[in-house]
Amino acid sequence: MGSTQAQHEKEKNMTLFKQIAIMLTLFLLLILGTVLVLNFNSANESAQERLYEDAKNTAGSLSLSLGSANGDIAMMSTMINANFDSGTYSYISLVDVDDKILYERVAESELIDTPKWFLNLVDISAPLASANVSAGWNQVGILNVQSDVTYAYTQLYTILKQLLLSFSVIAIMALISLYLVLSAILKPLKKVQHQAEAVGRNKFIIQEKIPYTKEFKDVVVGMNKMVAKVQAMFDKGNEELKRHKEREYIDADTGLKNRKYLIDKLPEYLKVDASSKGGVNIMIAFSGVIEANEKIGHKDVDTLFQNIADIFKTYSKNYENSIVSRMNGTEFSILLPDCSDEDGLSIAHNIYESSSKSIEHAGLDKEQTFISLGLYEYNYTQNIGQLLSLSDNALTQAKFSDSNIHLDKSESATEVMGKDAWRKIINSALEKSSFKFVSWTAVDAKKKRVAHNALSLTLKTGDGTEYFYGQFMAPANQAGLSSKIYQNVMHMMFTHPDKKLKSSTCSIRLSFEYLNMSETYDELSELFREHARELPFKLIIEMPDKLVRSNSKGVKLYKKLFETYNIETGVYEFIGESADYQYLRNLRPVYIKGESSYFLTQSDQSLSALRLITDTVGISLIATGVMDLETLHKLQERDIHTIQGRATEMITLL
Amino acid sequence: MNILKLFLLLALSVNITFAKPYVEEKLLNKITQKYKVFAKKRFFYLQKSLDSVKQGSELEKLEAVNNFYNGVSYASDMKVYRKKDYWATPWEFLGKDRGDCEDYVISKYFALIYLGIDSKKLFFTYVRSTKFKSAHMVLTYFETPRSEPLILDNNNRKIFPASQRKDLTPIYNFNGESLYKASKRGSGKKVKSKKAHKKWDQLKLNMKRKKI
Numbered sequence: 001m002g003s004t005q006a007q008h009e010k011e012k013n014m015t016l017f018k019q020i021a022i023m024l025t026l027f028l029l030l031i032l033g034t035v036l037v038l039n040f041n042s043a044n045e046s047a048q049e050r051l052y053e054d055a056k057n058t059a060g061s062l063s064l065s066l067g068s069a070n071g072d073i074a075m076m077s078t079m080i081n082a083n084f085d086s087g088t089y090s091y092i093s094l095v096d097v098d099d100k101i102l103y104e105r106v107a108e109s110e111l112i113d114t115p116k117w118f119l120n121l122v123d124i125s126a127p128l129a130s131a132n133v134s135a136g137w138n139q140v141g142i143l144n145v146q147s148d149v150t151y152a153y154t155q156l157y158t159i160l161k162q163l164l165l166s167f168s169v170i171a172i173m174a175l176i177s178l179y180l181v182l183s184a185i186l187k188p189l190k191k192v193q194h195q196a197e198a199v200g201r202n203k204f205i206i207q208e209k210i211p212y213t214k215e216f217k218d219v220v221v222g223m224n225k226m227v228a229k230v231q232a233m234f235d236k237g238n239e240e241l242k243r244h245k246e247r248e249y250i251d252a253d254t255g256l257k258n259r260k261y262l263i264d265k266l267p268e269y270l271k272v273d274a275s276s277k278g279g280v281n282i283m284i285a286f287s288g289v290i291e292a293n294e295k296i297g298h299k300d301v302d303t304l305f306q307n308i309a310d311i312f313k314t315y316s317k318n319y320e321n322s323i324v325s326r327m328n329g330t331e332f333s334i335l336l337p338d339c340s341d342e343d344g345l346s347i348a349h350n351i352y353e354s355s356s357k358s359i360e361h362a363g364l365d366k367e368q369t370f371i372s373l374g375l376y377e378y379n380y381t382q383n384i385g386q387l388l389s390l391s392d393n394a395l396t397q398a399k400f401s402d403s404n405i406h407l408d409k410s411e412s413a414t415e416v417m418g419k420d421a422w423r424k425i426i427n428s429a430l431e432k433s434s435f436k437f438v439s440w441t442a443v444d445a446k447k448k449r450v451a452h453n454a455l456s457l458t459l460k461t462g463d464g465t466e467y468f469y470g471q472f473m474a475p476a477n478q479a480g481l482s483s484k485i486y487q488n489v490m491h492m493m494f495t496h497p498d499k500k501l502k503s504s505t506c507s508i509r510l511s512f513e514y515l516n517m518s519e520t521y522d523e524l525s526e527l528f529r530e531h532a533r534e535l536p537f538k539l540i541i542e543m544p545d546k547l548v549r550s551n552s553k554g555v556k557l558y559k560k561l562f563e564t565y566n567i568e569t570g571v572y573e574f575i576g577e578s579a580d581y582q583y584l585r586n587l588r589p590v591y592i593k594g595e596s597s598y599f600l601t602q603s604d605q606s607l608s609a610l611r612l613i614t615d616t617v618g619i620s621l622i623a624t625g626v627m628d629l630e631t632l633h634k635l636q637e638r639d640i641h642t643i644q645g646r647a648t649e650m651i652t653l654l
Numbered sequence: 655m656n657i658l659k660l661f662l663l664l665a666l667s668v669n670i671t672f673a674k675p676y677v678e679e680k681l682l683n684k685i686t687q688k689y690k691v692f693a694k695k696r697f698f699y700l701q702k703s704l705d706s707v708k709q710g711s712e713l714e715k716l717e718a719v720n721n722f723y724n725g726v727s728y729a730s731d732m733k734v735y736r737k738k739d740y741w742a743t744p745w746e747f748l749g750k751d752r753g754d755c756e757d758y759v760i761s762k763y764f765a766l767i768y769l770g771i772d773s774k775k776l777f778f779t780y781v782r783s784t785k786f787k788s789a790h791m792v793l794t795y796f797e798t799p800r801s802e803p804l805i806l807d808n809n810n811r812k813i814f815p816a817s818q819r820k821d822l823t824p825i826y827n828f829n830g831e832s833l834y835k836a837s838k839r840g841s842g843k844k845v846k847s848k849k850a851h852k853k854w855d856q857l858k859l860n861m862k863r864k865k866i
Contacts, residue, residue, distance in 0.1 A: 139796065
């Protein structure tokens with residue numbers, strides 16, 4: 001957003017290279033031009049000189065010949081005619097001793113081979129050559145001869161063309177040399193400029209090679225020091241955040257995740273465009289812990305807990321994105337996305353059996369110390385509260401069950417339409433490209449301004465029915481069509497951009513699955529190459545934290561691709577669960593979006609560590625799902641002012 | 655009326671007494687420095703000769719100048735200047751006290767100009783000496799453009815009308831000043847002759863630079 005202005009400024013300000021290049025080019029052209037003019041003038045002068053010499057020679061020789069005519073005018077006229085008719089002269093006259101013209105010939109030149117502009121531009125005057133004419137001892141008079149300038153004009157025009165050609169070649173060669181020399185001289189400056197620009201883009205580069213020139217050297221050393229300090233600040237924030245994360249998300253006794261982690265993480269699983277439509281959440285409660293403590297002591301009970309935690313991990317590891325967390329002292333939760341109730345039950349039984357063995361192995365009575373497993377088959381439409389309370393219900397049932405295992409199923413969301421009907425509608429929409437963008441605003445509540453427009457989608461069928469993103473994205477996910485929708489809408493965005501959004505800043509959220517598809521990168525490259533420059537608005541592409549925190553080669557490629565086309569990057573679904581936040585420095589997104597609940601439940605230390613990291617690299621924090629002003633005020637107390645959600649409608653914008 | 659005559663006489667005498675010398679003092683000092691004291695004496699006698707005929711007739715002026723310069727020894731340009739052909743300035747000629755036919759002509763020409771003879775009357779004439787069977791140059795004086803010229807020669811020391819100089823065959827008359835004045839007339843722009851004659855132009859330049 002700010003970078004657009006910076007870009008504009010950059011384009012407006014002329015670089016030192018350009019200034020020197022222009023100055024030297026002008027200087028060079030001035031010198032070449034002057035030399036050209038001087039050369040041409042010299043050629044002109046020598047042409048005139050030659051015209052004079054020719055005329056002089058003729059005047060000399062003709063005057064001697066005329067002397068032999070002994071003053072016979074007829075004879076002298078004939079001699080003059082013979083010379084004049086050769087066409088080399090424009091004027092010949094014989095003037096007697098009384099200054100009276102005895103004979104005169106004047107020719108009008110026809111300058112056919114020379115362009116008119118050249119004749120107007122160049123003035124060639126052939127000097128008059130004179131010689132005394134005598135007959136014996138007596139004077140006859142003076143013979144005046146002037147050469148014809150036609151040939152001189154033709155010759156000078158040819159010279160001018162040759163001069164222009166050779167000077168053009170010299171100028172081109174000189175300019176190329178100038179460019180190369182300047183580039184070599186200003187190379188260190190270019191590096192300094194890159195470094196400074198990188199700082200402007202919150203990218204910190206340490207320049208290893210210190211320039212030789214003192215001024216450049218001082219600047220580079222100074223910048224290196226500054227960059228090193230910023231890096232140190234980032235590293236400090238990173239370390240601090242990692243430390244807090246461990247404390248906040250990890251259960252120290254078992255090494256499992258804790259309740260807070262589960263709650264912060266669940267929104268990713270309970271959303272319309274979640275990659276998993278549902279699964280099984282197993283709530284596990286430990287009974288007889290007090291007795292166990294009394295019998296084998298705290299230390300051994302802790303060991304038992306660790307062993308059982310390992311069992312949980314073992315049985316959940318086959319499920320991608322599963323979460324094993326310790327909810328409190330005696331309760332655990334295993335979230336298994338895409339797990340069927342049968343598989344859930346089978347896992348529950350296996351866990352129960354393995355745990356019972358561990359309990360026995362610890363020297364405890366499995367009748368007194370045991371675990372209960374409440375399985376709840378959830379789906380993405382539920383909220384966190386529902387999931388947890390219904391899982392708790394299942395656990396309560398399990399505690400009273402003989403097998404200590406109980407399964408509850410969620411009431412399936414009443415589907416208005418069947419899967420096939422949805423598939424048909426989505427496929428038809430893909431064919432006809434009948435998706436449309438709708439935009440929601442992300443608002444800076446402090447400045448009371450729109451930060452950017454977050455683009456979402458609607459689908460309009462042939463009969464005029466309009467479905468919202470939340471309605472069609474889940475069935476699209478289930479039908480495996482979500483990536484195709486993204487392909488379709490990205491193409492639509494670039495080929496038929498919404499003119500209403502002109503000059504604004506818009507964000508679009510791309511899913512993990514779509515970005516992870518092997519062909520996506522090439523498709524986007526092609527799309528950007530052909531259309532990105534015509535996009536009338538500033539685009540921010542949002543990528544999920546789950547993808548970007550991997551800091552993979554793919555993410556770096558995307559970043560580079562986006563940068564090439566001046567597209568910014570944003571991160572969504574951020575809960576700061578990474579083991580390292582270096583990826584934020586590499587990615588340098590313009591903002592990080594996280595659920596409002598995430599920001600509100602963070603400890604002050606965690607949030608300030610996050611702030612240290614994000615402020616260092618110029619990332620702003622945006623809270624999503626802010627539904628009311630109360631939440632907004634709480635967020636503002638935590639210095640988070642940019643929000644998305646229903647509360648944006650309650651802010652009076654400036 | 656008498657007062658006016660007296661005034662004119664006074665003015666004339668002042669003019670004679672303080673007239674500009676043929677060779678200015680500054681230049682004469684330089685000539686003396688270069689060609690020693692005898693050269694200075696020669697220039698002194700030249701000035702004396704010129705002064706003696708300043709008020710005389712043109713013929714007297716011709717006689718005086720011709721006689722004075724014919725007293726200078728003849729030497730080829732190769733001997734004096736180590737050049738095949740060189741037109742010396744009057745200062746070089748009298749300074750070295752040697753020169754060839756062109757040098758006599760040049761010096762006589764400028765001395766006569768100094769004495770007030772119209773340059774139109776004086777010509778450098780290329781002649782062939784039948785006696786010596788060689789190319790030669792003399793100064794010719796035309797009282798009017800159509801009158802018979804008088805020949806000022808360094809070989810034959812006396813001035814004779816051209817008709818009496820059977821030993822000379824005229825080839826070409828040359829007057830640098832008249833060539834300078836020549837111009838194209840008639841229709842169109844007026845074009846003046848920039849140069850006259852290479853040797854003459856060089857000589858004029860040397861004169862301007864006070865070459866000694």
